[in-house]
């Protein structure tokens with residue numbers, strides 16, 4: 221399975237992602253703080269922005285990740301898997317556009 225370098229901004233961290241592992245699980249394994257809620261693509265708490273590279277978005281609720289936001293580069297860390305080296309913007313450490321809804325019990 222392919223490994224990819226994932227650079228996390230603005231924290232300036234680098235982690236090694238795997239094609240079969242969500243970016244959230246990579247972050248947890250790498251001790252990079254990404255906010256987490258439902259872990260199932262239904263709450264939007266883990267929303268990040270892909271600045272460079274490609275991800276497989278995975279199944280998620282369009283109410284928390286509208287197509288317009290996906291086209292702007294936003295994705296859900298709990299569902300997205302890397303398809304190339306990435307540069308991502310982690311929104312956990314500052315206030316940005318979020319669409320936070322009540323977490324869904326999984």
Ligand code: FES
Nearest residue numbers: 257258259264298
């Ligand atoms: S943690 Fe809820 S959508 Fe990712």
